[in-house]
Amino acid sequence: MTDDDLSALIQQHASRYRADSALRAAVRTRVALEAAAMPDHPMAPPGNTATKASGHTHGRGFTAHALGPTSARPHPAFSWNSALAGLVLGLALSATGLWVWQQPPAQETLGQALIARHVQALGPGPLLAVVSSEHHTVKPWFQGRLDFSPPVPDLADQGFTLRGARVDRLDTRAVAALVYQRRQHQIEVFIEPSPRNLAPQAWQQRGFELRRWTDGGMQIALISDLNASELDLFVSQWRARQAGHAMAPPS
Amino acid sequence: MPSLTQRFETDILPCLDAGYNLARWLLREDASAEDVLQDACLRALRHLDQRQGADARPWFLRIVRHCAYSHLQARAGHPLLLGLNEDELDAAQERWQRSQAEPDSHGALDPAQPLHERQCRDTVNAALRSLPPFLREVLVLRELEGLDYAEIALIAGLPMGTVMSRLSRARARMRQMLAPASAPDAPKGRTTP
Numbered sequence: 001m002t003d004d005d006l007s008a009l010i011q012q013h014a015s016r017y018r019a020d021s022a023l024r025a026a027v028r029t030r031v032a033l034e035a036a037a038m039p040d041h042p043m044a045p046p047g048n049t050a051t052k053a054s055g056h057t058h059g060r061g062f063t064a065h066a067l068g069p070t071s072a073r074p075h076p077a078f079s080w081n082s083a084l085a086g087l088v089l090g091l092a093l094s095a096t097g098l099w100v101w102q103q104p105p106a107q108e109t110l111g112q113a114l115i116a117r118h119v120q121a122l123g124p125g126p127l128l129a130v131v132s133s134e135h136h137t138v139k140p141w142f143q144g145r146l147d148f149s150p151p152v153p154d155l156a157d158q159g160f161t162l163r164g165a166r167v168d169r170l171d172t173r174a175v176a177a178l179v180y181q182r183r184q185h186q187i188e189v190f191i192e193p194s195p196r197n198l199a200p201q202a203w204q205q206r207g208f209e210l211r212r213w214t215d216g217g218m219q220i221a222l223i224s225d226l227n228a229s230e231l232d233l234f235v236s237q238w239r240a241r242q243a244g245h246a247m248a249p250p251s
Numbered sequence: 252m253p254s255l256t257q258r259f260e261t262d263i264l265p266c267l268d269a270g271y272n273l274a275r276w277l278l279r280e281d282a283s284a285e286d287v288l289q290d291a292c293l294r295a296l297r298h299l300d301q302r303q304g305a306d307a308r309p310w311f312l313r314i315v316r317h318c319a320y321s322h323l324q325a326r327a328g329h330p331l332l333l334g335l336n337e338d339e340l341d342a343a344q345e346r347w348q349r350s351q352a353e354p355d356s357h358g359a360l361d362p363a364q365p366l367h368e369r370q371c372r373d374t375v376n377a378a379l380r381s382l383p384p385f386l387r388e389v390l391v392l393r394e395l396e397g398l399d400y401a402e403i404a405l406i407a408g409l410p411m412g413t414v415m416s417r418l419s420r421a422r423a424r425m426r427q428m429l430a431p432a433s434a435p436d437a438p439k440g441r442t443t444p
Contacts (some may be wrong), residue, residue: 001430006422009429010394013368013375017275019267023285027267029293034293035256206256 025207029119032206036116063138110212111205112221113170118188118208121168128164128179138165142176150176150191150218153241160187160234172220180234185226187234194219202232211235215242255299262307263295269308270315271398276317276391277384287322291315309398313406316388323384378428386421389414 001009017029130141139152145167156162160180168177168190175192200213209231212221220238224231252262270291275284291314302310379387391399392406400418404411 001426003422006425009371010375010390010425013371014379014391014395015283015372015376016395017272019271019288023265023271023288024264026285027289028264030289031256031259031296032293034296035254035259038255038297106291122316136391171278 020072028206032112033113033119107201107203107210107212108205110170111203111208111210111223114188114190114210114221115206115208117168117170117177117190118186118223121166121179121188129166132166133162133164135162138162138178141165142167146174146176146240148176148193148218150178151216151220151242152178153238155180155234155237155241158233158237160237182226182230182234185224187222187224187226187231189220189222191218191220193217200235202228204228213239216240255296256442258294260437262299262302263292263311266308266311267292270311272395273315273388273391274319275313276387276395277316278322279380283322283326284319287313290322291318294318300382306422308396309402309405312396312398313408316406321383374429378425381428382421382424385422386417389417390421391426393418400423 082088088182130138130140133156135152135154139149141151142165152162152165154162160182163179163181163186165176168175170190170192173192175190178189178191180187180189194214196214196218196219198212198214198219200211202211204207204210208223208225209228210221210223211231212219213235214220222231222235226234263430269289271284274287274291275281278284291311294314295311298314304310345410379390382390388407389403392403398406400411400414403409404414407414409417
């Protein structure tokens with residue numbers, strides 16, 4: 001058998017393993033999470049400057065840094081401090097003066113924060129501080145934990161089961177996080193007081209569906225891997241339920 | 252300037268298949284290969300700003316290979332258990348030959364008369380799997396990813412001459428396994444002490 005015959009045999013018959021869509025999704029999620037924890041700017045936070053300062057002189061773009069011991073961060077846990085530093089730095093660099101404080105948070109920035117919180121929440125550790133499908137249990141649970149009372153609509157009859165809630169942080173603000181479920185898909189809803197009135201926004205970021213709107217002095221932002229049409233149903237049911245509450249107080 | 256994640260999507264995502272293929276062939280099972288690919292992606296992301304050159308694939312495959320060996324080493328507990336020595340190599344090959352010792356059509360593969368596709372695939376895969384990693388990887392990169400000697404040398408961190416000699420050793424082993432019956436040109440005397 002010549003080398004060519006052997007090559008043909010291997011090329012024709014040996015398995016070529018491919019990264020399937022689940023693996024690709026996992027990679028993109030972890031990369032999004034990791035990227036949310038590190039600023040994109042040339043000016044890195046203290047921890048990163050050493051790596052960034054060196055490594056530009058190696059041939060062919062290979063650097064020793066990329067090949068250092070892998071045990072350094074075998075399971076890169078999300079670091080909220082560095083994410084926070086990254087977001088704050090990003091805001092500070094991308095806007096000048098007070099302008100940024102007068103604008104609603106950029107969709108993309110909010111999206112990054114939501115994705116980071118969502119992915120972290122789905123990881124190891126408790127997703128929920130209070131586990132209950134009863135909105136009468138979940139809503140009072142926030143008393144004493146937040147300085148506002150978030151809406152907790154019951155959408156079970158529409159196929160959206162309430163799973164529970166927790167107090168979370170977005171940027172520096174304490175927010176209420178509710179988790180609903182439809183089939184295998186989680187919907188995470190982040191609620192915080194907001195004096196503004198925003199037109200409802202819908203967008204996609206890194207494969208997640210995101211929505212944001214304001215109602216009754218609250219900003220509601222949600223993230224899910226549910227498909228867009230079912231998520232829009234969730235939003236419309238939520239808003240209808242809230243509007244109903246506003247007009248006719250529950251008996 | 253594109254963000255890091257944008258650069259990751261344009262530079263690295265197109266290399267995911269190649270990266271997974273290398274990891275999967277080195278680790279020889281799915282779950283570890285997936286872990287290795289994810290670790291490699293995160294390392295690539297962290298060092299993407301240092302990457303130069305047009306083609307991201309060798310750069311990324313070098314990181315994948317590094318992660319794969321770290322994983323193998325952690326699993327084996329000791330580098331010697333990676334099958335990097337000759338005794339281990341010969342023992343593995345003898346095991347393989349015993350497993351293929353059933354008479355008749357299973358042993359020999361004549362490219363002119365291909366066996367059933369599935370049988371061919373199993374036989375070639377089993378032969379490739381039985382090679383030690385340092386020979387397996389050069390064949391995978393050369394034959395399945397179509398990389399040239401210089402690229403393989405960069406990925407494996409070896410001189411080009413070493414790549415060529417490993418390729419020829421890997422091919423010789425494959426030939427012995429795939430064509431024991433119909434190989435008049437196969438080197439004789441391999442079994443002599």
